[in-house]
Amino acid sequence: MFKFIKRIMGLSGEYRKKLDRAYVLSFLESLTSNVPICMLLYVLMTIMNGTFGKNVIIASFIAVFIGVILRMIFRYLTDVNQSGVGYEIFARERMTFGDRIKRFPMGFFSEGNIGNVTSVITNDISFVEEHGMDTLGKITTSVIGIGISFIFLLVLNVWVALAMAVTTALFFAAFAAAHKVASEEAVNQQEAQNKLVGTVIEYIKGMPVVKAFNLAGKSHKATSEDFLRLTEAQIKFEKRFSVPIVVSQCMTGLCISAVIFICGYVGLNGGMELPFVLAMSVFAFDLAAPMLALINITAFRVADASLDRYDRVKQTAVMDDSGRAVKLNNFDIDFKDVTFGYNENDVIKNMSFHIPQHSMTALVGKSGCGKSTVVNLIARFWDTDSGKISIGGTDIKAMTTESLLENISVVFQNVYLFNDTVFNNVAFGKKGATREDVIAACKKARCHEFISALENGYDTVIGEGGCTLSGGEKQRISIARAILKDAPIVLLDEATASIDPDNEAYIQQAITEMVKGKTLVVIAHKLSAVMGADQILMIEDGRITARGTHSQLLEASPAYYELWKKQKQSLVG
Numbered sequence: 001m002f003k004f005i006k007r008i009m010g011l012s013g014e015y016r017k018k019l020d021r022a023y024v025l026s027f028l029e030s031l032t033s034n035v036p037i038c039m040l041l042y043v044l045m046t047i048m049n050g051t052f053g054k055n056v057i058i059a060s061f062i063a064v065f066i067g068v069i070l071r072m073i074f075r076y077l078t079d080v081n082q083s084g085v086g087y088e089i090f091a092r093e094r095m096t097f098g099d100r101i102k103r104f105p106m107g108f109f110s111e112g113n114i115g116n117v118t119s120v121i122t123n124d125i126s127f128v129e130e131h132g133m134d135t136l137g138k139i140t141t142s143v144i145g146i147g148i149s150f151i152f153l154l155v156l157n158v159w160v161a162l163a164m165a166v167t168t169a170l171f172f173a174a175f176a177a178a179h180k181v182a183s184e185e186a187v188n189q190q191e192a193q194n195k196l197v198g199t200v201i202e203y204i205k206g207m208p209v210v211k212a213f214n215l216a217g218k219s220h221k222a223t224s225e226d227f228l229r230l231t232e233a234q235i236k237f238e239k240r241f242s243v244p245i246v247v248s249q250c251m252t253g254l255c256i257s258a259v260i261f262i263c264g265y266v267g268l269n270g271g272m273e274l275p276f277v278l279a280m281s282v283f284a285f286d287l288a289a290p291m292l293a294l295i296n297i298t299a300f301r302v303a304d305a306s307l308d309r310y311d312r313v314k315q316t317a318v319m320d321d322s323g324r325a326v327k328l329n330n331f332d333i334d335f336k337d338v339t340f341g342y343n344e345n346d347v348i349k350n351m352s353f354h355i356p357q358h359s360m361t362a363l364v365g366k367s368g369c370g371k372s373t374v375v376n377l378i379a380r381f382w383d384t385d386s387g388k389i390s391i392g393g394t395d396i397k398a399m400t401t402e403s404l405l406e407n408i409s410v411v412f413q414n415v416y417l418f419n420d421t422v423f424n425n426v427a428f429g430k431k432g433a434t435r436e437d438v439i440a441a442c443k444k445a446r447c448h449e450f451i452s453a454l455e456n457g458y459d460t461v462i463g464e465g466g467c468t469l470s471g472g473e474k475q476r477i478s479i480a481r482a483i484l485k486d487a488p489i490v491l492l493d494e495a496t497a498s499i500d501p502d503n504e505a506y507i508q509q510a511i512t513e514m515v516k517g518k519t520l521v522v523i524a525h526k527l528s529a530v531m532g533a534d535q536i537l538m539i540e541d542g543r544i545t546a547r548g549t550h551s552q553l554l555e556a557s558p559a560y561y562e563l564w565k566k567q568k569q570s571l572v573g
Contacts, residue, residue, distance in 0.1 A: 031148055090125055104318060125306075163262045324399065325400050333390075334355075336389075348370050348542050351387070352387075357519045359519060360533045361535050362523075362530035369542065372493055378391075380404055380405075407487055407489055409490045410490075415471075418464075422477065426480045433484055444513040445510040445513070450473055492520070534549070
């Protein structure tokens with residue numbers, strides 16, 4: 001409970017003063033809530049003393065009325081200070097988290113964490129955002145209420161206060177046990193939820209394959225099993241959680257009984273006048289209110305578990321923690337003794353090469369030889385296991401991700417477009433791009449004509465992943481995005497590998513426009529497309545086995561010659 005308060009306060013940042021004011025106002029609210037009890041005690045005392053009359057009634061009424069009004073004012077001011085703070089805090093956290101995510105190593109996203117990250121963003125942050133401040137307010141009010149009640153009793157009678165202290169301690173012990181159970185089982189719940197989210201995402205993304213191969217039953221079964229796992233985790237949570245909660249409720253009842261019993265005992269022995277006994281008995285039930293409120297604040301347990309998961313993801317090491325913003329003036333690319341592997345299987349093995357700026361280098365070889373990995377390492381989607389990659393003489397690990405990638409444009413084989421307008425998908429390549437900038441880039445990418453023919457032109461929403469467009473059209477939009485960015489280094493990952501001949505001609509023209517004066521690294525699917533490269537690197541089993549121009553490799557590399565021969569034969573065939 002106090003950990004939750006501390007965590008929210010730790011996230012508050014520039015909003016800390018608002019929350020501090022809310023604490024003070026909450027204390028004042030709790031203080032004024034005891035005015036009716038005090039007035040009851042006062043009325044009973046006047047009755048016993050024989051001084052009860054019209055003036056007492058009027059004074060009591062005024063005091064209670066003022067107390068109620070003040071409580072309403074303090075409650076309102078508390079809400080004003082807390083209202084909206086949660087949304088402001090987590091709007092900032094979302095932006096910070098989003099920036100951090102893009103600096104995570106790609107390995108994080110390939111290790112079953114997509115469901116986890118999705119759950120954090122869509123469930124955890126949203127839940128704390130919506131319920132965190134309200135929960136914080138209720139906890140604060142309840143704890144302060146219990147504290148004020150104890151002080152009130154201590155002033156009136158030490159023995160009654162002692163009885164409350166003991167029973168309240170037992171209550172908090174049971175309450176802590178309940179929270180411990182909740183924390184333990186919340187982990188199982190979250191793991192089940194993560195698995196379910198990941199399975200659902202995979203199921204939906206793979207729907208074309210599911211339908212084509214009649215795998216709906218099998219995939220649906222996997223999703224159903226994850227639903228059942230989540231249900232079982234939730235049921236187990238409720239079963240384990242119910243015992244300490246019942247104990248907490250019993251402790252609340254014990255606290256009431258103890259206060260009433262001690263009051264009665266002290267009263268019978270002449271240690272407390274009857275008005276006090278009556279007032280304290282009434283007060284005992286009022287005392288239980290904040291305890292019961294704490295028991296019923298289930299949102300804080302969920303919110304606390306949500307913050308746990310958020311913290312775990314947020315603490316993932318980023319790739320540029322020690323990097324600095326670097327302004328490059330030279331765009332030579334150097335690999336020096338670079339080794340890298342996925343899951344301890346080396347894909348790149350002690351690789352070294354030099355790419356001069358303003359030149360074209362082609363990477364060729366069989367599928368799985370490591371070509372795409374080289375491109376991914378240049379863009380620092382992954383970090384090397386050993387060795388060094390530098391651009392313009394600067395180690396890319398010494399650069400922030402932002403300062404590195406502002407110098408690099410990547411055109412992937414598998415293009416991803418956002419469920420947005422054509423304009424926004426292209427403008428994604430350059431912050432502050434105007435409509436004229438986007439249109440100019442699209443003309444160079446040979447896609448202006450088909451975009452103009454769309455129902456709403458550049459304002460046409462193209463669906464998730466660009467599903468309303470053909471593969472060639474998506475690729476040309478991707479190239480337009482890269483042209484707009486105008487980065488000095490261009491990485492092409494088999495941009496025309498799965499494109500029909502008609503679109504291939506357009507894309508080749510677009511690529512020619514894009515790479516003028518650039519440092520170009522291209523993964524070659526067709527050797528005919530890279531015959532004019534300044535250098536070609538022949539990669540076999542993660543190693544460079546030959547390098548040179550097209551004509552040089554035909555003579556020097558049997559593997560390159562065989563690859564060229566097979567492609568020529570397939571064209572003739």
